[in-house]
Amino acid sequence: MATKEGHLGASLGVVELTIAIHYVFNTPIDQLIWDVGHQAYGHKILTGRKDVFHTNRQLGGISGFPKRSESEFDTFGVGHSSTSISAALGMAIASKLKGEDKHHIAVIGDASIASGMAFEGLNHAGVTDANVLVILNDNAIGIDPSVGALKQYLTNVKKSTQKRNNIIEALNFDYSGPIDGHNLNKIISELERLKTIKGPKLLHIITTKGKGLKQAEADQVKYHAPGKFNAKTGDLEITSSKVLPPKYQDVFGYTLVELAKQNKKIVGITPAMPTGSSLKYMMDEIPERAFDVGIAEQHAVTLAAGMATQGLVPFCNIYSTFLQRAYDQIIHDVAIQNLPVIFCLDRSGLVGEDGATHHGVFDLSYLRCIPNLIIFVPRNEVELRNIMYTAQLGLDHPIAIRYPRGRGEMIDWKQSFSRIEIGKAVQLKKGNDLAVLSIGTMAKQVSEASFDLDISHYDMRFVKPLDENILHTIFKTHSKVITVEDNSVKGAFGSAILEFAAIHNYKNTIQVIGIPDRFIEHGSVKELHELTGLDGISLSKQIKALLRKSPLD
Structure with a gap:
């Protein structure tokens, strides 16, 4: 981890849970599904990959996410959020149809469970007798701090102020918790008890992301995927003081603030990625017009469409690979109505060590066939600034602007705006x-x-x-x-x-x-x-x- 980078904080937060699950359940016969997979490093080490873990996320090495072709213990490949409950339910129904007696465990975070797909899975599971255990890993943070009413509900549950109307029990789940997710004996005891209960059940555990590394506990956003750090001290490597070209995400973030100060109709939207998209700059300076909607790409797109009908200028920033999840909304809610939503597709192209689930290499293909949609690909930072400037002046159609992960090539990138002629090479x-x-x-x-x-x-x-x-x-x-x-x-x-x-x-x-x-x-x-x-x-x-x-x- 210290030398190869990767998702540190999430895996540190579930060390005890990982040990307990593999101790109590007969994996891989009992099937364990990790949501997203950020927290599965301990799982990989315990399931035969300790000796090759140094190859994590390296070309030809093991994947940074669970992957079916890599191990029989990785029962479902993941990379995006909120799929674990549906997958576990599908496996559980299949086991019942085949007459098998096995357990199916989905581990999902409090940020991921707020997604629509997770609720669809809960809604279906609650009317089945499928043998599914959902473990809610509640640490109040995904990549950035969790947001929304469900987050507040879970906070109230942890503080014992939520006395009535348990939302999980209302969905016909056997609810237990919340319990300390770092108390190994307590987790083992509760998992042993839950093994005896048939049907859908949910265990609510409270954890600390980055547990055991003081820097990761103190700065959970930075230590989600901190890059290289000192393995002995936990301190991040000191970066060079040399002036470097900006990251494309920062060109977007700073330019949006600059434009929003001039144009009061501009709003910014991101599904749970304010830091990764750099919308955080607008959230800091103009918080009333910048919205983190949680892990909800479909909602983000239709929210932007609704805003556009009322004359606002929505910049909807979604990673290229995540926008795939909102394809129907792009077509039905934006393009058919020809609403001038400005889609900013970060992480387009090959993104590196996160691999196949994260490469943004399909957006031009899946967007090009949609009528009314303009597609622009900036050559450099100045082009990105200028197309953002052009789009907020008013277009007759929605536009998708796609740009890569990482740094550009220009030190002098913050130049005066100029208008780009649509469709001009x-x-x-x-x-x-x-x-x-x-x-x-x-x-x-x-x-x-x-x-x-x-x-x-x-x-x-x-x-x-x-x-x-x-x-x-x-x-x-x-x-x-x-x-x-x-x-x-x-x-x-x-x-x-x-x-x-x-x-x-x-x-x-x-x-x-x-x-x-x-x-x-x-x-x-x-x-x-x-x-x-x-x-x-x-x-x-x-x-x-x-x-x-x-x-x-």
């Missing part, structure tokens, strides 16, 4: 015969790959609408075209260019470069770019190969 380099069309930060790799090559390079910027005027010019003046994107090659930017060529009967040679049609595992972004052929060296080889190729080959 830019030419970065003029050459002959071969044109490379890139989207977003892939422009940097293309520039590195082709600095000494006689090619044209275009930053298309908009995946929808395409700049058809410049495309006609490109196809008429270049015999070969390469498209480059950090999205799946299926159905995204390259596919849009192929469609354009087919519609207009262009016969140019076209090569589509992007994420291969498979799930990409965990590793550093640099390693994964090399693995998928998106690094500068790989792109250079592919460009040179097409340059050498005759049109008749």
Whole structure:
């Protein structure tokens, strides 16, 4: 953990619970499902992966999340929240149908249980006799502090001020607790008792995230995934004092505050990721117009739609991979009504060590087919600022702005705003015969790959609408075209260019470069770019190969 990074605080908080579950239950015959999986490191160490745990989240090593193909003890693969109750219930119903006598345990946090999907699972389980045990790990924090009325309810339960109307019992669960989640003997005793009770039941335990490491207990947000730290002292590594380009999330966060001070109609929305999205800056400075809605992506999107109907300018910031959970709401509640919601998709492209569940490599594909939706991919920090500025001035359609995890490349990024023309591409380099069309930060790799090559390079910027005027010019003046994107090659930017060529009967040679049609595992972004052929060296080889190729080959 100290040297390989990862999710520290959550796993420290469930050490006693992890030991107790594996002691009391006959895993993996009895099936244990961890919600999200942030807290499953102890589980992995206890279930045969101690000797390889040093490979955690490394390319070719074990995953940072439970993964069915990795161990029979990982009964359900996870990475996003609030799936554990539904999965455990599905397993329990299957066991009953097969005549099996086994237990099914779902461990879910107080932030995750507030999600709609968790309540759907509770609602169904409560009218079955399925042998399901839900363990509510209540520490009042997910990645950021938990929010909402349910959080307040659980706080009242812990303080013994909630005397009546137990919400869990009202859903036909056998409720027990709250108990101390760090008292190993107490947990074991209660789990042994619950083993004898049939049907749906819920054990409410109180834990401290980061338990046992004073720094992690004191700063639970920072130590959720703290990066590298001193294994002996627990202190974080001191970062360089060198001035670095900003993180894209911070460009979003600071720019939003700047714009919101000028435009009183702007509001910010995030589903439980104020720190990760940097909406926290607006929450600090303009709290009445910044909303953390909890782990509720569907609600976040429709909330933004409702605000847009009343003339507000909602910036709805959701990680690319999490927005998939609100697909119906994007179509039905935003796009069909053509409401000018501004979606800011953080963590697009390959995100690194979190792996397949977190890579944002499908957004261009799943968004491009939606009518009325504009899709913009900024090449750098200034482009991100300018499209945010342009969008809040008023658009006739909703817009999705997707940008990557990590730092940009500009120190002098906070420049005066300028308006971006919707659907307008830019030419970065003029050459002959071969044109490379890139989207977003892939422009940097293309520039590195082709600095000494006689090619044209275009930053298309908009995946929808395409700049058809410049495309006609490109196809008429270049015999070969390469498209480059950090999205799946299926159905995204390259596919849009192929469609354009087919519609207009262009016969140019076209090569589509992007994420291969498979799930990409965990590793550093640099390693994964090399693995998928998106690094500068790989792109250079592919460009040179097409340059050498005759049109008749």
